[in-house]
Amino acid sequence: MSIPTEHILILASLLFSLGALGFLLRRNVIVVLASVELMLNAANLTFLAGSRAHSTSDALSMEGPVFSLFVILVAACEAAVGLALVIAFYRQKRTVDLEAATELKG
Amino acid sequence: MTFQSTQDAFDAAFSTAALPAVLPAVILSVGALLMLLIEIVPGARASRPIVVLATLVGALFANFTQLSDPAGPVLDGIYASTPETAIWGMLFAAGALLAWVYSIGYYGEKARPFLAEHDMLFLSAPAGMTLMVCSQDLLMFFVGLELLSLPLYARAAFRRERHDSVEAGLKYFLLGAFAAATYLFGASLLYLATGTISVMELKMMMGDTITTTPVFLAGAGLLVAGIFFKISVFPFHMWVPDVYEGSPTPVTTLMATGTKAAAFGFLIPISFLLPTEATGLIAAIALLTMAAGNLGALVQTNIKRMLAYSGVAHAGTILLVIAGYLASGRDDAIGEQALHAALFYLAAYLFTSTGSFGLLAMLERDGEDLTTMRGIRGLARRRPAVAAAMTLFMLSLGGIPATGGFFGKWFVFTVLVQEGMYGVAILGALMSVVALGYYLRVIVNLWMEPLDEADTGRVAPVTLPAGIATAVCALGVLVLGLMPGWFLDLLG
Numbered sequence: 298m299s300i301p302t303e304h305i306l307i308l309a310s311l312l313f314s315l316g317a318l319g320f321l322l323r324r325n326v327i328v329v330l331a332s333v334e335l336m337l338n339a340a341n342l343t344f345l346a347g348s349r350a351h352s353t354s355d356a357l358s359m360e361g362p363v364f365s366l367f368v369i370l371v372a373a374c375e376a377a378v379g380l381a382l383v384i385a386f387y388r389q390k391r392t393v394d395l396e397a398a399t400e401l402k403g
Numbered sequence: 404m405t406f407q408s409t410q411d412a413f414d415a416a417f418s419t420a421a422l423p424a425v426l427p428a429v430i431l432s433v434g435a436l437l438m439l440l441i442e443i444v445p446g447a448r449a450s451r452p453i454v455v456l457a458t459l460v461g462a463l464f465a466n467f468t469q470l471s472d473p474a475g476p477v478l479d480g481i482y483a484s485t486p487e488t489a490i491w492g493m494l495f496a497a498g499a500l501l502a503w504v505y506s507i508g509y510y511g512e513k514a515r516p517f518l519a520e521h522d523m524l525f526l527s528a529p530a531g532m533t534l535m536v537c538s539q540d541l542l543m544f545f546v547g548l549e550l551l552s553l554p555l556y557a558r559a560a561f562r563r564e565r566h567d568s569v570e571a572g573l574k575y576f577l578l579g580a581f582a583a584a585t586y587l588f589g590a591s592l593l594y595l596a597t598g599t600i601s602v603m604e605l606k607m608m609m610g611d612t613i614t615t616t617p618v619f620l621a622g623a624g625l626l627v628a629g630i631f632f633k634i635s636v637f638p639f640h641m642w643v644p645d646v647y648e649g650s651p652t653p654v655t656t657l658m659a660t661g662t663k664a665a666a667f668g669f670l671i672p673i674s675f676l677l678p679t680e681a682t683g684l685i686a687a688i689a690l691l692t693m694a695a696g697n698l699g700a701l702v703q704t705n706i707k708r709m710l711a712y713s714g715v716a717h718a719g720t721i722l723l724v725i726a727g728y729l730a731s732g733r734d735d736a737i738g739e740q741a742l743h744a745a746l747f748y749l750a751a752y753l754f755t756s757t758g759s760f761g762l763l764a765m766l767e768r769d770g771e772d773l774t775t776m777r778g779i780r781g782l783a784r785r786r787p788a789v790a791a792a793m794t795l796f797m798l799s800l801g802g803i804p805a806t807g808g809f810f811g812k813w814f815v816f817t818v819l820v821q822e823g824m825y826g827v828a829i830l831g832a833l834m835s836v837v838a839l840g841y842y843l844r845v846i847v848n849l850w851m852e853p854l855d856e857a858d859t860g861r862v863a864p865v866t867l868p869a870g871i872a873t874a875v876c877a878l879g880v881l882v883l884g885l886m887p888g889w890f891l892d893l894l895g
Contacts, residue, residue, distance in 0.1 A: 306595065306618070313588050320581055329577060336584035343591035351598030360600045361591075364542050368587055371549045375580055378556050382576050385560055385569045398574065400567040401645035 305346040313339035326383050326393045330376070337372050341365040424474035424484035426465040427492045428537070431530035434458025438523035448519065452507075455522050459500040462529065466492035470893060480603055481540045486894055490746060491536040491668045498660050498753045499529040504872040505761035506653035509768065513564050521561060524554035525657075532661050536668035541590040541600040541626070544669050545583070548633070551665065552579045555658060559650040571649025578632060578642045586629025592622030593676070602673055609675055609733070623676040633666040636722060637692040640715045644699065647711035652764035655707065659714045660756050664749040667721055671742045674725045675733050686726035686827045692719030693834040700841045704776050707763055709841055710756070713800060716838055717752055720815055721745050723831055727818035737818065743894055744814035750890065751799065751807025751883045758876030759796040762789060765869045776844065780852040789865060790849045792873050799880045801842040802835050807883030 312335055319332030348361030383393060390397040437454050441447045469489035476483040503525055510518065531551025538544040556579060560572025594600050596619040597608055608614055628639075635643045647655045677685070696716025703709035724741035731737035766773040766789075773779065783790035799806035812835060819828040865873075883890055 302595070309588075309591075313584075316584070317581075320577075326573070326577075330580075333577075333580045333584050336581075337587060340584065340587035340591040343588065343595050347591065347595035347598065350595065358598055360542070361594055364545075364590070364594070364600065367542060367546065371545070371583075374549065374553055375576075375583075378553050379576050379580065382556065382560055382569065382573045385563050386573050389566050389569060398570045400570045401574075401649050 302346050302350050305342060309339040309342040309346070312336070312342065324395045326386070326395060329395070330379055330383070333375075334372060337368055341368055344368075418477070420474065421477035421482070423465075423469060423472075424477045424482060424537070427462045427469070427496070428530050428533045430458060430461045430465055431496075431526055431533065434461075435523050435526035435530060438519050438526065442519045451519055451522060455503055455526065456500075458526055459496050459503070459529070462533070463493055463496040463500070466490075466496060466533075476539060476603075480601060481543050482537050483539045484537060487742060487746060488533075488537045488668075490750070490893060491664065492533050494664060494750055494753055495529040495532040495661050498664075498757055499525065499657060501757045501761065501872045501876060502653050502656040502660075504868045505656060505757075505764045506651075507868045508866060509651065509653055509764050510562070514562055517561075521558065524558050527551075527554045528657055528661060532665035532668075535665040538669065539602045541593070541602070545586065545590070547665070548583065548586070551662060552583070552633075555579075555654065555662070558654045559646060559658075561651055561654065567649040568651065571646045574642055575646040575650070578639075582629045582632030582639075584629075585625050585632070589622045589624065589626030589629055592618050593626060594622075596622060605673075606675055615678075620678065623678075627670070627674070627677060630666050630670045631688075634663050634670065634718045634722070635692075635715050636718055637688055637695045637715075640692060640695055640718075643715055644708050644711040647714070648705065648708045652707065652760055652767055655711075656757050656760040656764070659711070659760060660749075660753040663714070663718060664753060667745050667749060671725060671728070671738070671745055674728055675738070677725075677729060679729050679732055682726055682729040685722065685729060686824065689719045689722035689726060690827065690830055690834070692716070692722060693831065695719075697834055697837045697841075700838070703841070706774050706776065706779070706845065707760070709845075710759060710763075713838065713841070714756065716834070717748075717800075720812065720831060720835070721748050723827065724815055724818050726827065727822045727824060730822040730824055737822070740821075741818050743891070744811075744818055746894070747807075747814050747883070747887065747890060748811030751811045751880065754876045754879030754883070755796045755799040755806075755808060758792060758873055758880070759800070761869065761872055761876065762793050762796070765789075765865065776848050779845070780848050782848075783850045786865065788870075789873075792877050793849060794846050795877055795880060797842040797845050799884065801839045805881075805884045807880045807887075809884060810887040811883075 316332045316335030316339065319335065320329055323329055323332065344361040344365045348358045351358035387393055434454060441451055441454065466489045469484050470486055473486055473489060474484040528551050531547045534547025534550060535544055538547055556572055556576040559575045560569045562568040590600065596616055597605060597613060599605060613619060632639045647659065650658065693716045696712050696719060700709045700712035700716065703712060724744050728738050728741040763774050799808035802808045802812040816828050816832065
């Protein structure tokens with residue numbers, strides 16, 4: 298018996314909300330980055346669920362899986378740039394806490 | 404996207420008819436990759452400026468050829484070249500070129516060994532912007548968005564010995580990643596609801612019962628919210644002043660003009676995804692954005708930060724055309740008019756904003772205190788040409804007649820008045836008057852305040868590249884302001 302699409306959608310929405318909350322509430326940059334990954338994976342899950350829902354026995358709906366692959370690829374690029382920025386930030390502040398980002402305000 | 408066979412798919416992907424359409428993006432990408440090679444080939448480093456210039460001028464020309472003879476949709480409809488995308492593309496290439504010229508001599512000793520990397524990141528930004536406006540499906544736009552954003556994150560933090568630069572890069576990155584994730588979840592929900600990611604197919608579905616389901620509406624909302632982050636619309640505008648202030652000024656220039664233009668260039672054509680009931684909401688968001696930008700700008704003493712807030716206010720003004728489009732019941736003719744209004748507005752904004760940020764970049768070299776309201780006091784006496792150009796840019800940002808900024812506002816408010824949104828148009832016009840307050844303050848400081856005698860000798864002469872770039876920006880502002888019909892004729 299296959300899992301209904303609604304259940305996958307609910308799981309993905311929960312993952313996305315969890316990630317968004319983590320992004321907004323946590324102050325540790327590494328945790329914030331992990332929260333974004335959670336949001337991206339919610340999108341991946343939904344893409345795959347969509348592909349399953351719209352595929353027939355003769356034709357696969359390929360946009361979903363392909364989109365997921367691109368998301369995974371870009372997430373890797375984002376991690377590379379993001380972690381480099383975190384390292385540069387850590388070198389200056391000796392912490393990865395966002396509370397230390399106080400140079401710019403007003 | 405259904406193919407009879409794999410062979411058909413390959414034929415569609417490698418059709419030579421697609422070449423003229425994708426040429427601008429290809430030229431920019433090749434130029435960016437060449438930058439990496441230049442780094443490792445001994446003796447090639449000196450050719451760096453030539454490659455940058457050739458790439459950007461080549462992209463400008465490749466877009467120009469698309470203007471009279473656009474290729475239309477290519478690559479199985481995922482990419483389209485129209486007169487509008489040709490003009491967007493020319494603007495991106497011209498904006499990048501001007502911003503690059505202003506970056507000559509801007510960076511200090513510590514950043515200089517990395518200028519090839521800098522230029523590589525620089526060239527991938529217009530490539531991403533071109534992909535964004537030409538994209539006809541949600542995946543292509545996302546790829547373009549990331550091609551633009553990832554290099555910009557790195558470039559915002561380019562002066563990595565400086566605390567404010569690294570902090571700007573980190574903030575820009577975190578919010579950009581959040582925006583991208585929001586966009587992606589929206590796109591995935593739209594795909595789940597409809598089974599397609601093609602803009603054209605989504606447009607054909609509008610009116611079906613499928614487009615009123617909660618999944619579709621949530622998807623459309625999240626997708627648009629993700630793009631709202633990029634164009635710095637209320638309540639997602641908080642990051643803008645910090646990031647613009649901390650980034651190196653030539654980078655800020657591109658962030659303020661190109662990113663915004665590219666995001667609008669995609670957002671307006673896909674705003675049909677929003678239900679017509681959202682008209683009031685979009686109008687309210689646009690007006691709140693204008694209010695937040697203007698009120699923020701009024702209290703600034705740092706001009707770079709003031710221009711950042713002013714950019715927020717301008718984004719709000721352009722957003723009004725989407726409200727006008729939705730009010731028309733998503734009428735295609737109004738949609739095209741809205742797109743043209745935004746195109747004109749952003750063309751004028753690109754020249755104005757590039758010129759004013761560029762002048763700040765030039766003044767910064769003489770000491771960063773020169774980019775505050777206090778620092779520019781009496782600058783007209785020492786550098787009348789710089790002060791005159793800055794005055795022209797401020798007048799255009801304020802929307803004074805005979806400048807490009809005036810007609811930009813005029814076309815936007817025309818769309819609103821046509822749709823009977825008089826209240827919104829009046830409120831918007833009032834906000835523009837408030838904005839004059841801080842633009843005029845710059846002009847007053849430039850011309851009417853006495854020179855601070857203690858500063859004598861600090862001001863270096865204007866460099867030739869910066870002078871040429873400023874002249875081009877001023878010419879652009881005046882041509883758009885005095886002969887707007889010429890620009891509109893380009894659109895046919």
